[in-house]
Every structure is written in C-alpha cells, then in structure tokens.
Amino acid sequence: AAKAEGRNRWRYFTPAMQKAAEIRSRTVADLRSALALGQFYLQYQPIVELESGKVHKAEALIRWQHPVHGIISPAEFIPIAEESHLIIDIGNWVFQQASRQVACWQTAYGSDFQISINQSPVQFHGESSAHWASDLNRMGLEGNSIVVEITEGLLLDASETVSRQLLAYRDAGIQVAIDDFGTGYSSLSYLKKFDIDYLKIDQSFVRNLTPDSSDRVLCEAIITMAHRLGMKVIAEGVETQQQGDILKLADCDYAQGYLFSRPLSADAFAGFMLE
Ligand code: C2E
Ligand code: MG
Ligand code: MG
Ligand code: MG
Secondary structure, three states, X not given: OOHHHOHHHHHHOOHHHHHHHHHHHHHHHHHXXXXXXXXXXXEEEEEEEOOOOOEEEEEEEEEEEEOOOEEEOHHHHHHHHHXXXXXXXXXXXXXXXHXXXXXXXXXXXXXXXXXXXXXXXXXXXXXXXXXXXXXXXXXXXXXXXXXXXXXXXXXHOOOHHHHHHHHHHHHHOOEEEEEEEOOOOOOOOHHHHOOOOEEEEOHHHHOOOOOOOHHHHHHHHHHHHHHHOOOEEEEOOOOOHHHXXXXXXXXXXXXXXXXXXXXXXXXXXXXXXXX
C-alpha cells in the first residue's frame, strides 16, 4: 500500500519499516498461491467438557507451511489475508476442510461432535459464507456440526449484512460463539440482540486465575451471566490444574488449553481420543 502512495515515501521509511513492508507485499503474493499449492493445514484443539471430562468438540486452527519460512502462525498472516480479502477464499477452504473432518469424527465419536471455526469480520462482506448451510446439508450434516467463532467487535455495530448472516446461521442450526470474550468492547447489549450459543472467556482472564484473584470474580460473573442468558461458556488458555479446578467449581461448561492438549493434527487428535 505504501508503495502505491508513491516511490518517494520509501525515503521516510526506516530500514526496519522498509523490511516489514517488503515482507508484507511478498507475503500477499505468497498467500495468493498458498491455497492453490496446498500449503495450509488445520490443527484441532480438543475442547473438554469439565463436568464429564469428555471431548465432543474441537477448535480448528489454521497453519501455513511456508516453503521458505517454515510454519507461520495465523496471528502473522490472518491480518494480511484480511486486508487483501484473501481471507474469504481461505475461510471457505477452512470451512470445507472442517466440514469433512467433522463428518469423519461424528462417525467415530458420535453425532454430537462439533468443530468450531474462526470467522473474520471481513468474511461477512458480500455474504461469502451464505452457502455454508446448504453445503452442510449436501454433505448430510446437521447445521450444529459447525460452530462459528466471531469477535465482539463484529456485533457492536452490526450491519444489515452481518445481522442477516447471523439469522441465516440460526435458521440453519449453525452455532455461534463469541471468541476472546471480555477483551473487545464494554457494551453487552449485543448479547440480547443476537442468538449466541457460547461465550469463550479470553485467555487473559485465565492466565492469572488463582483462588483469590479478581480474575476469578470476573470469570464467575461471566459464567453466571452467560448461563442466565442461556449460553454455554468455554474457557480458553487453561494451562494449569488450578485454573481448571477453579473454572469447574465456578460451573464453567467447557475448557481448552495446554492442560488438556495443544492443537493437534487430525491424526494426533484421533490418538488423543484413544487415550
Ligand atoms: P483464537 O481463536 O482465540 O485461538 C486460540 C489461540 O490460543 C490459538 O492460537 C491456540 O493455539 C492458542 N492456545 C490454545 N491453548 C492455549 C494455552 O493453553 N495457552 C496459550 N498461551 N495459548 C493457547 P493460534 O492457533 O496461534 O491462533 C491465533 C488466532 O488466529 C486465533 O485466536 C484466531 O483468532 C486466529 N485464527 C486461527 N485460525 C483461524 C482461521 O482459520 N480463520 C481465521 N479467520 N482466524 C484464525
Ligand atoms: Mg477461536
Ligand atoms: Mg480466543
Ligand atoms: Mg442458539
């Protein structure tokens, strides 16, 4: 983008800024070909039901196996994919991949198995996911095989397009989770406006969770509020037994994090389920 603003601008770039800009433009080009070359893959992180210890959910997390730079994390390339709108094609690929995987795991682990996928606000533009419900139908899958994770920002000032897409999800049975809950905006009014199925408590509330912490108070308040509004709660980034115990005691429904498992390849996930 900087380049488009004129060659002279480069003069004001520090070498580090110039390097970053170069990497960025190279990354867009690389991203463009990555789908065609099959360089993306999904990992799956088990989501544990705290009461029973059972796993009938997983979150799909994208990875990029770059031929030169190795494995690139989504935190690095998703923002670039969003800016360039490549996220729409990538998002549809994630959906297809996750749908195939959930069909397989429903056969193996039961028809209530769900996979959640992350959806960027940009993916709501032009209703790029409008065909998801019919795709699931064609595969013989129930809508609630898939949970779509979105962030609060999308709902704060939801456009007509966003509202329509969320209603379409509800009609199709596709479930909706609010990711990174509590980190976005302080407005809660969207919770009564939209039909949300899950709140995912952000890792920043879980990281320092101890019996006497204010984070404990916040987690308990979030869980109580969610339940009274008819939502289930998933805690993110649970790394220690103590965090898991506090959340279970607070009646949190589900948890995911390194305490249970890191994100796994599909094969490794199957191995985890055998343990
Ligand atoms: P997220 O959806 O909030 O995903 C949770 C992140 O926390 C993942 O990072 C996961 O690997 C990491 N995590 C899980 N358990 C723990 C734990 O116990 N401790 C710590 N410290 N971290 C844990 P990851 O895979 O690097 O993904 C980062 C973000 O990238 C995701 O955050 C999500 O916003 C985005 N993302 C990932 N896959 C996709 C995708 O397919 N599409 C879109 N649009 N965004 C994606
Ligand atoms: Mg997520
Ligand atoms: Mg999150
Ligand atoms: Mg619902």
